[in-house]
Amino acid sequence: MIAAGIDIGSITAKAAVIADGRLIAVHTLPTGYNARQAGEDVFEAVVCSIGMNPTQIDAIVATGYGRNSVSFAQKTVTEITCHAAGVYFLNPSVRTIIDIGGQDSKAILLDDRGKVKDFAMNDKCAAGTGRFLEVMARALHAEIEEFGKLSLKAETPAAISSLCTVFAESEVISLISKGEARENIVAGIHESIAGRIGAMLNRMKWSPPVMMTGGVARNIGILKALEAKLGTEILVTDYAQVTGAIGAALIAAMNGAT
Amino acid sequence: MPEAAKNQKLRSVSRMKDIMTEYYIGAKTARETGKKVAWITSGGPVEPLLAMDVIPVYPENHGAMIGAAKMGADLCQTAESMGYPSDLCSYARADIGCAATSGGPIGGLPEPDMLVCCNNICGTVLKWYEIQARRFGVPLFVLDTPVCHRGFSPEAKGYVRSQIEDYIHFLESVLQRPFDLEKMRDVGRLSIEAQRLWQDVLLTLRHHPAPMSAFDAFFHLALIVTLRGTPIVIAYYQELLLELKERIAEGIGAVENERYRLLWDNLPVWYRTKWLSEKFASWNACLVADTYTSAWCSSLPYMDPDDFLGSMAEGYARIYLNLGIDAMADILMEMIDTYDVQGVVMHSNRSCKPYSFGQYDMASWIRQRRGIPVLLLDADMVDPRQFSEAQSEARIDAFMEMIVK
Numbered sequence: 001m002i003a004a005g006i007d008i009g010s011i012t013a014k015a016a017v018i019a020d021g022r023l024i025a026v027h028t029l030p031t032g033y034n035a036r037q038a039g040e041d042v043f044e045a046v047v048c049s050i051g052m053n054p055t056q057i058d059a060i061v062a063t064g065y066g067r068n069s070v071s072f073a074q075k076t077v078t079e080i081t082c083h084a085a086g087v088y089f090l091n092p093s094v095r096t097i098i099d100i101g102g103q104d105s106k107a108i109l110l111d112d113r114g115k116v117k118d119f120a121m122n123d124k125c126a127a128g129t130g131r132f133l134e135v136m137a138r139a140l141h142a143e144i145e146e147f148g149k150l151s152l153k154a155e156t157p158a159a160i161s162s163l164c165t166v167f168a169e170s171e172v173i174s175l176i177s178k179g180e181a182r183e184n185i186v187a188g189i190h191e192s193i194a195g196r197i198g199a200m201l202n203r204m205k206w207s208p209p210v211m212m213t214g215g216v217a218r219n220i221g222i223l224k225a226l227e228a229k230l231g232t233e234i235l236v237t238d239y240a241q242v243t244g245a246i247g248a249a250l251i252a253a254m255n256g257a258t
Numbered sequence: 259m260p261e262a263a264k265n266q267k268l269r270s271v272s273r274m275k276d277i278m279t280e281y282y283i284g285a286k287t288a289r290e291t292g293k294k295v296a297w298i299t300s301g302g303p304v305e306p307l308l309a310m311d312v313i314p315v316y317p318e319n320h321g322a323m324i325g326a327a328k329m330g331a332d333l334c335q336t337a338e339s340m341g342y343p344s345d346l347c348s349y350a351r352a353d354i355g356c357a358a359t360s361g362g363p364i365g366g367l368p369e370p371d372m373l374v375c376c377n378n379i380c381g382t383v384l385k386w387y388e389i390q391a392r393r394f395g396v397p398l399f400v401l402d403t404p405v406c407h408r409g410f411s412p413e414a415k416g417y418v419r420s421q422i423e424d425y426i427h428f429l430e431s432v433l434q435r436p437f438d439l440e441k442m443r444d445v446g447r448l449s450i451e452a453q454r455l456w457q458d459v460l461l462t463l464r465h466h467p468a469p470m471s472a473f474d475a476f477f478h479l480a481l482i483v484t485l486r487g488t489p490i491v492i493a494y495y496q497e498l499l500l501e502l503k504e505r506i507a508e509g510i511g512a513v514e515n516e517r518y519r520l521l522w523d524n525l526p527v528w529y530r531t532k533w534l535s536e537k538f539a540s541w542n543a544c545l546v547a548d549t550y551t552s553a554w555c556s557s558l559p560y561m562d563p564d565d566f567l568g569s570m571a572e573g574y575a576r577i578y579l580n581l582g583i584d585a586m587a588d589i590l591m592e593m594i595d596t597y598d599v600q601g602v603v604m605h606s607n608r609s610c611k612p613y614s615f616g617q618y619d620m621a622s623w624i625r626q627r628r629g630i631p632v633l634l635l636d637a638d639m640v641d642p643r644q645f646s647e648a649q650s651e652a653r654i655d656a657f658m659e660m661i662v663k
Contacts, residue, residue, distance in 0.1 A: 065648055065652070077655075077659065078652050078655045078656040078659060079652070079656075080652070080656035080659070081656060081659040081660075104649065104652075115660075115663050116656070116659070116660045116663075117631075117660075118625070118631060118660075119656060119660075120634070121649065121652070121653060123606075123636045203618055205622075
């Protein structure tokens with residue numbers, strides 16, 4: 001049984017292939033403006049990367065905000081269920097997932113079989129999301145990839161109090177004009193996000209171990225700020241960004257061939 | 259997401275539409291027919307108005323119509339351009355915007371001769387009705403019902419009862435004629451009978467499959483809100499009840515192949531009822547109960563058909579929205595058991611703070627005491643600018659995946 005999972009996020013399209021219960025390939029591409037095309041491209045790319053062709057894939061599940069535009073998938077499943085399945089596959093001891101994606105952030109609680117017990121999502125607002133970080137990176141003329149390391153050099157994180165992305169951007173610009181060190185501003189941005197995610201998590205009955213998924217998990221600054229906020233270690237794997245796609249592939253495999 | 263599963267339409271719906279049309283025509287032509295019009299809050303004591311032959315009109319029901327007609331955003335923006343903040347209740351904004359422009363689905367409400375405001379549903383209505391009283395230059399009566407956290411103290415009872423007397427004097431003074439006690443008795447009996455029938459209608463949803471859904475109840479609610487105390491409501495709900503019993507006898511459910519039963523908390527998302535109803539139906543899930551429509555029969559234990567005026571102080575003070583959240587949670591738990599539901603959907607309503615307040619606590623109590631999942635859905639009852647389809651869809655689908663597993 002060879003199964004694929006396609007996760008079309010607002011910023012990145014991800015794909016994973018599972019063969020006989022083993023993860024054999026993952027791939028990512030920018031989603032761009034055409035989710036349908038991104039789905040086809042990332043699927044073809046992941047299949048090519050292992051020297052196969054699309055007809056050799058027995059089952060496909062699509063997830064993410066663009067899940068309904070993946071017409072060649074046999075089934076769609078929400079990213080919440082897929083992240084749970086993916087995390088359970090990567091580390092079955094995990095009971096809490098923090099997933100920060102491009103346009104939303106989620107807290108997911110798992111039971112001992114890896115099923116979703118409860119979840120919470122940020123409300124209709126970009127604060128605490130990957131998009132929020134992108135806006136801030138632009139304001140600071142910094143590469144998003146540098147953000148994590150930059151914040152580790154901070155002496156005193158600057159206070160970013162606004163919850164609104166647009167107002168927070170104005171706050172950042174005003175801090176820049178006051179001559180605040182870039183490292184401190186970046187650390188302040190991370191603390192602001194960690195505060196928001198921490199509050200969302202604390203509304204639920206979460207328990208460790210905690211794993212972070214989604215593209216933002218690669219940002220060491222956010223990770224450290226969240227660990228400090230929650231008072232617990234947060235696990236991250238190399239597959240953080242593609243965990244949803246892995247979960248989708250696992251669900252596809254479980255549901256069987258077409 | 260599973261395909262299929264449709265919603266079954268009730269045949270009573272067309273009669274209901276006719277009744278509401280007649281009612282609004284009657285209200286809009288009140289000037290020509292020499293009748294007086296009173297605007298009243300949805301939880302306000304309407305029966306004394308009917309006893310005095312005054313036509314009651316409900317800005318909140320009108321707000322629901324505006325929402326369902328998808329005219330909420332424009333009218334809310336009109337109110338915002340007049341200086342009202344976007345954080346204000348969207349019923350209030352829609353009504354204020356409508357009064358200023360005579361817009362909306364029926365070209366605005368008929369101008370009032372008086373306003374009757376009861377704060378048993380929220381505090382916003384006080385300022386909202388003061389604004390409208392100033393706009394139309396008409397008298398306003400305010401019935402102040404203290405929050406009944408648990409129980410109803412003798413002091414609270416005395417306080418509300420004394421205001422019922424003031425209310426009667428207010429009507430006598432505005433209408434310049436003595437209060438009709440005999441007609442009041444008839445109206446009171448009819449009102450209680452209508453509430454009992456409404457309760458019977460809702461209780462049919464205990465049946466598996468439920469013969470109608472909460473989405474149908476949202477629609478059929480209009481009569482118990484606007485016309486309770488008149489015989490037409492009784493005739494209509496009897497007819498509806500008959501249709502529901504027929505459906506039960508034939509095993510017809512509101513949702514085809516009902517497999518999951520859910521409870522809805524808070525007001526409907528009026529501009530998305532169809533989308534939501536189809537969304538849940540696609541999962542073979544039926545909303546079989548809701549805290550909103552059942553509020554119009556929740557005071558029955560306190561109402562005495564032989565002494566309506568004497569008992570209405572308690573009846574109107576102890577409605578669902580005027581309770582503390584512990585008491586609300588008790589009612590919720592009872593509904594979960596009565597209607598045999600597997601999950602609760604809480605509409606966190608940007609407009610209705612008193613209704614949305616405490617939902618996080620209640621959600622965690624439900625999870626603890628009943629062990630069933632709860633979904634928090636962020637939206638607004640009338641203002642579609644507070645609704646995100648992609649986010650709502652992801653939440654509902656994930657919630658259903660959790661229940662189906």
